[in-house]
Amino acid sequence: MNTEQVIEAYKEACSHWIGCDWDIYFEGDGPNLKGISSEEATSKVHATTGEASDRWHRAARWLASVEEAARQAEHEARIAYGLAIGGYPGSALPHATRAHLIESRYHRHLIWRPFLQAIEAMIDEAGFVCETCGGDANPQGSKESVVFAWSMPKQVESASNHH
Numbered sequence: 001m002n003t004e005q006v007i008e009a010y011k012e013a014c015s016h017w018i019g020c021d022w023d024i025y026f027e028g029d030g031p032n033l034k035g036i037s038s039e040e041a042t043s044k045v046h047a048t049t050g051e052a053s054d055r056w057h058r059a060a061r062w063l064a065s066v067e068e069a070a071r072q073a074e075h076e077a078r079i080a081y082g083l084a085i086g087g088y089p090g091s092a093l094p095h096a097t098r099a100h101l102i103e104s105r106y107h108r109h110l111i112w113r114p115f116l117q118a119i120e121a122m123i124d125e126a127g128f129v130c131e132t133c134g135g136d137a138n139p140q141g142s143k144e145s146v147v148f149a150w151s152m153p154k155q156v157e158s159a160s161n162h163h
Contacts (some may be wrong), residue, residue, distance in 0.1 A: 005118050017107070022107065069102050081094040
């Protein structure tokens with residue numbers, strides 16, 4: 001994958017996830033919160049009374065946390081995007097990984113996954129070597145956020161030092 005594919009994957013995902021965009025019935029038998037913002041839920045707190053109002057209050061707090069997670073994921077992806085297209089895909093990888101991990105707590109269809117894969121492919125194509133993990137940037141499918149140290153392979157470093 002090249003820079004254009006990283007750009008395409010980023011643009012495809014950017015601003016796509018902003019809140020609860022899947023079916024979820026709050027507290028099991030509560031309202032379906034798909035497509036409802038925390039602001040809308042807060043307005044329902046004031047429009048209802050008793051247990052219904054309390055439930056909407058809890059839903060509004062939960063929806064606000066989902067919206068914050070979406071903003072955090074996009075922020076991490078924005079940093080990764082800038083680093084990747086600026087020629088630093090190794091430095092972009094931890095940010096893209098964090099965007100993916102944040103989102104994976106909520107979504108089954110992961111919008112930041114193709115972006116992460118594009119950056120991983122960019123690293124592979126460029127021939128970067130992970131000094132931290134010996135070349136395996138995702139040991140045993142680990143979902144842990146790890147900071148990796150990247151370097152050019154020795155033969156590439158030697159060639160570039162003679163220019």
